[in-house]
Each structure stands twice: as C-alpha cells, then as structure tokens.
Amino acid sequence: MKPYVLSLALGLLVxxxxxxxxxxxxxxxxxxxxxxxxxxxxxxxxxxIKSVIKPDTVATSWLQHQVAPHVFGELPQRAKAEPAAAAAAAAVSTTHKES
Incomplete structure (x- = not known):
C-alpha cells in the first residue's frame, strides 16, 4: 500500500x-x-457470470483470486525474515533479557 500512497503523493506534487x-x-x-x-x-x-451459472465445487473468493490480482496488479508483500536471521534475533533478545 505504501508504494501506491507514495505514487499518489508524487503525482500530486508534479x-x-x-x-x-x-x-x-x-x-x-x-x-x-x-x-x-x-x-x-x-x-x-x-x-x-460463469461462476454464477456453474459454480466450482470448492468455494473460493472470486474477488480475492480473480479480480484483485488483475485490477490492482501484484500488491506488495511483507518481507519474510530468513530463518537464520530470525534465530539470531531471538538469541539477541534472550541475551538482553538475562542481563
């Protein structure tokens, strides 16, 4: 969402x-x-119309899976922490708690 807001703000500035x-x-x-x-x-x-006439056997969100990716493009995702980095961060936080 942040890139979209930044894009809008820069567009307004221009x-x-x-x-x-x-x-x-x-x-x-x-x-x-x-x-x-x-x-x-x-x-x-x-x-x-196809989903109304002949619904899929598995109920899925049409809006989530069909419309959002096409209309809005691929939305930015949160960065996932590397397993090693997460373990190191956990080790650092436990070390600070002990002292």
Whole structure:
C-alpha cells in the first residue's frame, strides 16, 4: 500500500509544479482513464457470470483470486525474515533479557 500512497503523493506534487509553470499535463484526459477502468472492470464480468451459472465445487473468493490480482496488479508483500536471521534475533533478545 505504501508504494501506491507514495505514487499518489508524487503525482500530486508534479501536478502542482505543472500548475505553477502553467504547463498542461501530458497525461491522458480523465475520460480516457475512466474508459480504461471500465475495460478492467468489464473483463471481470464473464468470469462472474460463469461462476454464477456453474459454480466450482470448492468455494473460493472470486474477488480475492480473480479480480484483485488483475485490477490492482501484484500488491506488495511483507518481507519474510530468513530463518537464520530470525534465530539470531531471538538469541539477541534472550541475551538482553538475562542481563
């Protein structure tokens, strides 16, 4: 989520700079962006209809597995600690507790 917020903040900053210099943005008009959103959401309608007509035997979240990865791209994940690093951190914390 953090990269998305940072991207939005930087976009707003660039927009303010463009406005100060009275330069038009090279970005497509809002109507084009709304059209792209419609395309992304429209691609989700056929799988939704298929799942209603012939549901899978295993109940899964259609929104979680079909829509989110396609519409939002791969969202950033939390970094997983290496097993050796986790063991070292645990050893350090127990050493500090004993002293």
């Amino acid at each position: 927009g303010v700079i463009y406005a100060l210099f009275q330069v038009r943005s090279p970005a497509p008009p809002v109507i084009a962006l709304v059209g792209l959103l419609g395309i992304l959401l429209g691609e989700q309608i056929p799988p939704l």
